[in-house]
Each structure stands twice: as structure tokens, then as C-alpha cells.
Amino acid sequence: MQSAASSGALAGLRILDLTDYRAHLCARLFADLGADVIKVEPPGGDRGRRIAPFVDDRPHPDRSLFFWFYNLNKRSLTLDLESARGRELLCELARGADVVIENFGPGRADAMGLGWARLHELNPALVLCSISPFGADGPYRDYLADDAVLTAMGGMLYVNGYPGRPPVRPLGLQAYHASSHYGAIATLCALFARDRDGTGQWIDLSMQAATAGALEHVVGLFFQNGQPERRRGTLHWARFFRAGKCRDGYVLHSTIGDWTSLLEWVKADDAAQDLITPEWHEHDHRAQHAEHLFDVLDEWIKDKQRDEIVARAQLLRQPYAAVRYPGELFDDEQLLARGYFVEVEHPELGRSFRYPGAPCLMHGTPWRVYRRPPLVGEHNDAILRDELGLSREELAVLTAEGII
Amino acid sequence: MALKGIRVVDFTWVVAGPVATRMLADNGAEVIKIERKIPGYMGPRKVGLQPDLNRNKLSVAINMAEPRGVELARRLVKISDLVIDNFSARVMRGWGMDYESLRKIKPDIICISMSGLGHTGPRRDYVSYGPTLQALTGFVRLMTDPNGEPAGFGYSFSDLAGGLAGGFAALAALWHRRRTGEGQFIDLSQMEALTGYLGPGLLDISVNGREQSPVDWRPQERPAAPYGVYRCQPLGDDDDRWIVISVRSQAEWDRFVGAIGAPSWVNDAKFRTLYLRMRNRDELDRQVAAWTANHQAEEAMTILQRAGIPAGLVQNGADLCTRDPQLQFRNFWAPVKRPDGSDTYVSG
Numbered sequence: 038m039q040s041a042a043s044s045g046a047l048a049g050l051r052i053l054d055l056t057d058y059r060a061h062l063c064a065r066l067f068a069d070l071g072a073d074v075i076k077v078e079p080p081g082g083d084r085g086r087r088i089a090p091f092v093d094d095r096p097h098p099d100r101s102l103f104f105w106f107y108n109l110n111k112r113s114l115t116l117d118l119e120s121a122r123g124r125e126l127l128c129e130l131a132r133g134a135d136v137v138i139e140n141f142g143p144g145r146a147d148a149m150g151l152g153w154a155r156l157h158e159l160n161p162a163l164v165l166c167s168i169s170p171f172g173a174d175g176p177y178r179d180y181l182a183d184d185a186v187l188t189a190m191g192g193m194l195y196v197n198g199y200p201g202r203p204p205v206r207p208l209g210l211q212a213y214h215a216s217s218h219y220g221a222i223a224t225l226c227a228l229f230a231r232d233r234d235g236t237g238q239w240i241d242l243s244m245q246a247a248t249a250g251a252l253e254h255v256v257g258l259f260f261q262n263g264q265p266e267r268r269r270g271t272l273h274w275a276r277f278f279r280a281g282k283c284r285d286g287y288v289l290h291s292t293i294g295d296w297t298s299l300l301e302w303v304k305a306d307d308a309a310q311d312l313i314t315p316e317w318h319e320h321d322h323r324a325q326h327a328e329h330l331f332d333v334l335d336e337w338i339k340d341k342q343r344d345e346i347v348a349r350a351q352l353l354r355q356p357y358a359a360v361r362y363p364g365e366l367f368d369d370e371q372l373l374a375r376g377y378f379v380e381v382e383h384p385e386l387g388r389s390f391r392y393p394g395a396p397c398l399m400h401g402t403p404w405r406v407y408r409r410p411p412l413v414g415e416h417n418d419a420i421l422r423d424e425l426g427l428s429r430e431e432l433a434v435l436t437a438e439g440i441i
Numbered sequence: 442m443a444l445k446g447i448r449v450v451d452f453t454w455v456v457a458g459p460v461a462t463r464m465l466a467d468n469g470a471e472v473i474k475i476e477r478k479i480p481g482y483m484g485p486r487k488v489g490l491q492p493d494l495n496r497n498k499l500s501v502a503i504n505m506a507e508p509r510g511v512e513l514a515r516r517l518v519k520i521s522d523l524v525i526d527n528f529s530a531r532v533m534r535g536w537g538m539d540y541e542s543l544r545k546i547k548p549d550i551i552c553i554s555m556s557g558l559g560h561t562g563p564r565r566d567y568v569s570y571g572p573t574l575q576a577l578t579g580f581v582r583l584m585t586d587p588n589g590e591p592a593g594f595g596y597s598f599s600d601l602a603g604g605l606a607g608g609f610a611a612l613a614a615l616w617h618r619r620r621t622g623e624g625q626f627i628d629l630s631q632m633e634a635l636t637g638y639l640g641p642g643l644l645d646i647s648v649n650g651r652e653q654s655p656v657d658w659r660p661q662e663r664p665a666a667p668y669g670v671y672r673c674q675p676l677g678d679d680d681d682r683w684i685v686i687s688v689r690s691q692a693e694w695d696r697f698v699g700a701i702g703a704p705s706w707v708n709d710a711k712f713r714t715l716y717l718r719m720r721n722r723d724e725l726d727r728q729v730a731a732w733t734a735n736h737q738a739e740e741a742m743t744i745l746q747r748a749g750i751p752a753g754l755v756q757n758g759a760d761l762c763t764r765d766p767q768l769q770f771r772n773f774w775a776p777v778k779r780p781d782g783s784d785t786y787v788s789g
Contacts, residue, residue, distance in 0.1 A: 046614060046616060094649065103641040105641070106640060106641040184661065186753035189684070190756055198592050199590075206584075211598070233445075250788055254596050255596075258490070356569055358569070361576065363579030363639055366636060371632070392643075395633065396610070397610050
């Protein structure tokens with residue numbers, strides 16, 4: 038592991054992360070690039086620390102893999118923001134910070150005395166990113182939502198699954214992920230603006246809107262056709278991809294590559310059926326009759342092996358893919374060759390674990406692991422003593438009063 | 442505008458790259474899209490996405506097969522801050538437009554390449570699109586129908602994941618350059634960006650050795666029951682109407698019971714605690730579905746949300762783009778003119 042001094046692209050920025058488990062990822066994106074992110078948690082630990090899975094399935098606030106995933110590279114400060122003294126300390130930290138990210142819910146930060154007006158007065162250069170389910174105002178501002186509700190309201194859920202059957206939810210908390218990414222991008226843009234005039238700004242991020250902003254085809258095709266896109270199972274809306282079952286699993290078919298070479302292969306296996314007629318050479322014809330085309334291809338592969346199909350297809354420059362389980366990623370020769378997974382030491386457990394690594398390789402300012410996810414309140418002393426100049430005695434009092 | 446004064450030379454196509462540069466353009470960067478002659482690779486349906494993907498950008502058509510075309514592009518790079526493409530490694534190198542060549546004419550240039558599997562490694566030339574990457578990373582396998590068949594994604598979520606990662610990396614590199622004067626090369630593998638979107642399940646695999654189960658309507662964050670997607674009354678002749686409901690605590694349950702009119706079945710001992718409701722969820726779901734079946738999705742949502750229960754209708758394109766009052770309140774839909782002069786809207 039590297040020390041905190043670094044050449045990360047965002048080194049030098051300080052971020053106060055007041056979010057709960059629904060928006061943890063946002064500040065992590067900054068921490069991964071070298072920003073000093075202080076995760077402010079209630080005494081006893083963030084709610085996300087109670088979310089499974091846990092190391093060896095043993096629940097404990099310092100063993101939640103859910104918390105680990107979203108809080109790598111952050112420092113932890115426990116602070117009771119319900120108490121006046123806790124809020125006072127937070128305000129002192131905000132004076133020296135570049136960014137505060139919160140998701141208390143519309144109006145809640147104001148009620149706590151930590152809203153935009155107060156923070157802006159304390160530190161005019163500060164950027165405040167407020168993440169809420171539907172935004173700070175409007176008819177749905179007080180509506181409640183979790184990730185599932187947001188995928189529904191953001192249009193992500195409706196288009197997954199089979200027609201006539203219930204929608205299938207995305208794998209992973211994708212409304213939360215998209216919101217955090219949009220939050221990080223908006224925050225960085227606000228910092229660029231601040232660079233010019235010295236003034237921070239308030240970002241009001243609606244997670245529903247962010248989810249709707251992470252759709253591909255739904256919006257564009259609705260405004261083009263006036264018809265909502267429906268579910269079609271794994272048949273991609275552009276109609277050139279569909280999953281098919283083979284002997285030992287599934288492959289993703291593709292009919293977007295060179296048709297002649299694919300057809301020759303299927304013909305050589307005596308499985309081309311009616312695909313030999315010339316109209317199948319036309320892109321649009323293949324899209325229009327995609328269901329039949331993929332039915333024929335499914336019949337063709339049903340006794341073949343997944344990895345053999347894909348290896349041969351890729352040699353022919355056909356974008357076929359193995360339909361894999363995520364576990365297979367840990368043996369993926371491409372990810373391993375590029376050093377995607379990183380080993381992170383957890384000295385208090387005497388073990389180290391493989392984490393997913395950089396979302397991209399920044400050659401000038403590499404992504405890296407600065408520190409493993411923090412234990413509850415691990416950096417209380419360092420932050421309150423070194424940054425705010427509190428004495429040992431003051432810290433003892435704060436601890437005794439349950440403020441940290 | 443936040444990114445005023447930043448100029449981007451944009452070679453990207455399909456979806457992931459344009460999503461990344463759209464975010465730069467929306468925030469005030471001058472994005473110059475280099476258009477080449479590309480056959481309509483996804484057919485006419487793709488045209489519908491153009492306003493949403495490419496608003497706020499400028500377009501220049503350059504024939505990169507001609508040396509004079511390449512020379513023009515290099516002159517553009519000289520007066521730009523960022524060059525972004527989503528080709529495999531060979532393409533930009535072939536034009537002499539790779540980072541090593543471009544830094545000679547613009548020492549602090551930032552180059553981002555958003556290829557499918559990255560510029561290095563044994564599979565750097567793998568042919569991939571969003572759906573390919575979703576298959577490789579596990580999304581297709583685990584987004585299953587209750588019958589066990591792969592059922593998702595119906596679109597290229599991967600392109601959005603890659604685009605968001607690319608947009609953020611571009612901004613971070615620009616931030617670093619503003620402070621140090623240094624440019625750099627960024628090798629973005631969309632597969633790696635997408636892998637991160639799998640979330641904590643990856644650590645469950647590496648730490649606990651547990652392969653992930655297919656998604657179902659069991660809560661992923663906090664214990665909850667009722668929890669799931671329930672069918673609602675048809676809207677006109679559209680019977681594909683659904684609502685998601687999430688009842689997480691005893692207090693929410695009590696409010697839920699009140700909101701649905703306290704029918705007698707809620708007093709059944711097997712629904713008394715959250716633990717029991719989760720254990721008897723199949724029976725509970727049938728009761729809840731009987732209630733939603735008698736309500737319009739939007740009406741059910743309003744009833745439940747007024748009582749303080751997380752609930753949301755499963756919005757289709759028409760709900761989202763024409764009916765949702767919240768997105769309209771936030772001016773989410775921005776009017777634009779198509780090249781032919783007709784009007785349309787793009788997402789905000």
C-alpha cells in the first residue's frame with residue numbers, strides 16, 4: 038500500500054462524506070484518485086456497516102463487505118450530528134474542506150443547521166452536493182425510495198425481463214451507482230467553476246433523474262416513435278444480440294459482425310436452415326427478423342461448448358461472448374494481465390483480500406489503494422487533534438459524551 | 442459554464458464514448474465531433490438516439506484515410522485539451538494520432554481511449570459491444586427470469602457505465618493538468634469499468650468464495666417485506682403496469698396496513714413481525730398483489746407514498762417522458778431541434 042502523499046489526480050482536495058449507504062460510492066470515486074475523504078459516521082458506525090455480506094458471514098461493523106466496497110480509501114470520523122457540539126465540529130471541518138456530500142433528504146440538512154446557506158456562509162468556496170431520491174423540490178420531493186423504487190421510477194426496470202412477465206431488476210444497486218457517478222461528475226464540474234470565481238455552489242441531485250440519465254435507448258426512441266420500448270428478454274433493442282443456450286451454458290450471439298463468415302461457419306455445420314437466402318446479407322433484414330435468426334442460431338449451438346464457440350467466433354471477428362458468472366472474472370486472463378484486481382491488506386484481521394481495482398488506467402496519475410476501508414472512528418484522533426487542534430482531554434470528553 | 446474554455450476532439454462513436462463527451466459538452470466544453478463515413482451500423486433505429494447523445498456538440502467531417510485529413514485533425518489537436526476515442530489500440534496509432542505522437546505537437550494533451558477490453562493484454566483485440574461486455578461480466582447470467590433463463594439487460598447499460606467512468610476520468614485528468622501542467626494517457630477498458638458496477642458481490646466472491654446468485658425480489662440493502670414488483674390494474678388496454686413496494690420496518694408496516702385499509706388478513710399471526718413477513722413472503726406477496734391489482738399503478742404509488750412507504754410505479758418511456766410530474770418540475774426535458782428542423786426533447 039502507498040502512503041497518503043501521492044500523485045493522484047485529485048490529491049489536495051478534501052471531501053466530507055456525510056452520506057449513508059445509498060450514496061457512499063460518490064466520495065469513493067474521489068478517494069480513489071487521491072482526495073482526502075473523511076467519512077463522517079454516527080457513533081457506533083454507519084448503517085451500511087450492518088449490511089451483508091460479511092467476512093466469513095460473521096456480522097460485525099468492521100466486517101461488512103458492503104461497507105468495504107464503497108468506502109475503500111476513506112478515513113472515518115464518528116460524529117453525532119444530532120448533537121450541537123457534533124454539528125459545531127463538523128462546521129469547523131467544513132471551513133477547511135472543498136466539498137461536502139450529503140443525502141439526509143430534502144430540507145433535512147437545513148433543519149440540522151448544516152444546509153447550503155450555513156455552509157456557504159462558513160466557507161464561500163465550498164461545493165455542497167445534496168443527493169436525494171427525487172430532488173430538493175417538486176411534487177415528489179418527500180417521496181421515499183430505495184434502489185428498487187428508483188430503478189422503477191427512473192425507467193431502468195421496465196425494459197428488463199420477458200414480455201408478459203414481471204420486470205427483472207438490474208444486478209447490483211444500479212440506481213445508486215449511477216447517482217453517485219453523476220454526483221461525482223457534477224461536483225468536479227462545480228470545482229472547475231469555483232477555480233474561476235472562487236465561489237462554490239449547491240448541487241441538487243435527484244437520484245431518479247440520474248437513473249433516467251443512465252438509460253440507453255428508452256428516451257431517444259420514445260421521442261422518435263412515441264411508443265415506449267418493451268421488454269424482450271436478452272434480445273438487445275437494436276436486435277443484433279441475444280443470449281442462446283449451448284451444451285454447457287450460454288453464449289451471447291451477435292449478428293452485427295461480418296455475416297458471410299458467420300454464415301459459412303453455420304453452413305459448414307449443416308445448421309443454416311433458411312439463412313442461406315441472400316436477403317439475410319442485409320443488415321436491416323437480420324434486425325427485422327431477429328427472433329427467427331436467433332432461433333436458428335440457438336439450434337445450431339445447442340450441442341456445442343461455450344468457450345469453443347466464442348474462441349472461434351472471435352477469430353472471425355464476431356462479437357460473440359461467453360455468458361459468464363461474475364466469479365469467472367477472477368480468472369479472466371485479460372483482467373489478470375492488466376492487473377485489475379488488487380490485494381488489500383487488512384492487518385487487524387491478519388489477512389489480505391482481492392478487490393476490484395481501477396475503472397481505467399490513468400498513466401500519469403494512477404488509481405491506487407491508499408488505505409483499506411476504515412474501522413469505525415479509526416481516524417477520530419488524527420482528524421480532531423491534527424486538523425482541529427483538539428486536546429487529548431477534549432477528545433476524552435467527546436468520547437465520554439458519546440459525541441464521537 | 443463550468444468547463445468553459447476546454448476544447449475536446451471527439452472521435453467516439455456508438456454510445457459509450459458519446460455519453461462521456463456529452464457530459465463535457467453539457468457543462469460548457471467545446472466538443473468537436475469528428476465524423477467519418479460509417480455505415481448505419483445499427484440500422485435506422487439508432488438515429489433516434491442521436492439528439493440525446495450528441496446535443497451541445499459541434500461536428501466536423503474529416504476523411505481520416507487521407508493524409509490531409511489526418512493533418513487537419515492534428516491541427517485541431519494542437520489547439521485542444523483532450524482527445525477521446527473508443528477504438529482498439531491500432532486505429533489511432535495507424536493515423537499517428539496516439540498519445541505518444543500527439544504529445545509531440547501538444548505536450549500537455551490528455552488522451553483517453555475507451556476501448557472494450559483495454560489497450561494491453563491478450564484480449565485487447567476482442568470485438569465487443571455493450572451486450573458483449575454485459576455477458577462477460579455476469580450481468581446477463583444473473584439477471585434471470587424466475588424460470589432461470591438469462592433475461593437482461595435489454596439495452597447497453599455497459600455503455601452508460603463506461604461513459605460515466607470516462608467522463609469522470611476526463612475531468613480528473615483536466616483537474617490534474619490545471620494544477621501541474623501535465624497531460625497524460627488514459628487507457629479505459631469498458632469491461633473493467635463495468636466490472637466495478639457489480640458492487641459488493643465481487644468481494645463476497647473473493648473474500649467468502651461465494652458465487653453470486655441470480656437476482657430476485659429479495660431485498661439487497663435492508664430487510665423488507667412486502668418487497669417486490671406487483672402487477673397493477675391495466676391503463677387503458679395496456680396491462681403491463683407494475684409497482685415496486687418496499688416495506689422495511691415495523692413502523693412502515695403499520696403505515697402500510699393503514700394505507701391499504703387494514704384488511705383482515707394483516708392480522709394473521711404469520712405477518713406479525715418483519716422476520717415472519719419475510720419468512721412467509723410468498724403468501725404475503727399474493728395478498729399485496731390482490732390489492733395492487735385493484736389499483737392503477739400511479740394511484741397505488743400515491744396512496745403508499747402519502748403514508749410514507751417507499752413505492753414507485755415501473756415507468757415506461759411514456760410515463761417517464763410525458764407523464765412524470767417530478768421530472769417536468771425539474772425541467773429534465775430540454776427541447777432541441779433535429780437537423781431537419783423538427784422539434785424533439787433530450788434528457789437533462
